[in-house]
Amino acid sequence: MKPIIGITSNIKDEKLLTTGLSNIHAIVKAGGVPVVLPNISDEAAIERMLESIDGLLVTGGGDADPTLYGEEPLPQLGEVCPERDQFELLLITGVLKKNKPVLGICRGCQMINVAAGGDLFQDIYSQHQTQLLQHTQKAPRSHTSHYVDILENSLLHNIVQSSRFKVNSYHHQAVRSVAEGFEITARSSDGIIEAYESKKHRFVVGVQWHPENLVRSNDIYSQKLFNALVQACHN
Template identity: 45%
Template sequence: MAPVIGVTATLKEDTERVAERPLGRFVRADADYVEGVVEAGGVPVVLAPVAGPGAAETLVSGLDGLLLSGGSDLEPSHYGEEALPELGVTLPERDEFEIALARGALRRGIPIFGICRGMQLLNVVLGGTLYQDIPSQLGRGVLGHRQRTPKWQPAHEVEVLPGSLLGGIVGRGVVKVNSYHHQAVKELAPGLVVGARSPDGVIEAIESREPGERWVLGIQWHAEAMRAAGPEHRALFEAHVSAARRYAGRRAAA
């Protein structure tokens, strides 16, 4: 059977003034994430933050893999810092829900794939910290990590570290990636190692120090939007789904 992959979603404000219904919020999961899972052979299930952290354990128990998607900034209180003026929009409801999901998945050994915000959340859940704003905290000499061109176009290259889980997946030492973030990993969490960096030194991928024990991978770029740009981006989804399939097999045999 195809493995079930939970895909996190975000909350958006409803700005359409329709007489039949009031303004409010709605749940949105970008189709690129869902399609990436389907193309890789998984069955995607969208996880809505309105379910609340109390529902996380129930939801995680039915998953074979967890994909933490991109989106809003993380609330700095989760890594022991005060908010800087440059901090972007935060969604506490989403933060709490996804932190609970990630913790539940880690406890169960469920393979986790984090993209952009999802990578940052993984680092925070495991005890790391973030740069709240790259330009103001790292200053001159850093790349423009918020490109203005379409998501399927690369913005810069990243250097993949030899011997990394990421390197084994993408099969090359340099990958061209897009870039849509202003936050980044600062202090790497215990139990994680760097999988890739951009030319300015910003961490672009993180992974489990012991990949044989648990499959955990986070990337800073939006591979879901670059699946048509190169096989290395599709390979990331395929590797996650393959890990989820192995997990499902172990669970069925237990």
């Protein structure tokens, strides 16, 4: 049977639930059944969600509230959504506890790290002393704008079968310190953490780029990521 993959969602204008169709198409193409999850606070309902899904895709979106990792907001902090933050913390904590496969994209990568005890740069440009690459590209989302270097012998390396490839980039926040039990598996040339994975769960991978926007352009590395998530649900 095809595994059911829960997909997290945004709240727009406090009245609309949204997620990019690219997230849905990527899961379908990988052989999974996508189910979009609403941002709710009822813990019993969240537990039922966790029982119903085989894996989780934590999608991109706005900024994470820095008070979640013990900081107060800097002036460069963007829009936050408290309802989404609280829902995702409960959801991610539950999926990690149940050891179900999870892939985090951009904000999703950041939120998994926060839920597991790591922290973030609220704004990489103002919190770095050295010059950075353009991490909020002006090109279309289907364009790969900079390279990432992959740690050999990591799960990510085994998935993509490459030590270096190009990715797209749409973020100003990033993982600063990975949570205990997580390992950094990719960086950009300026040192920004681009991917990590858990060494104590069967499949937890976070990537800072947006592979869902590259699947339709037949990017092999992106497709391999979603294939790996779905395949992990069968194991």
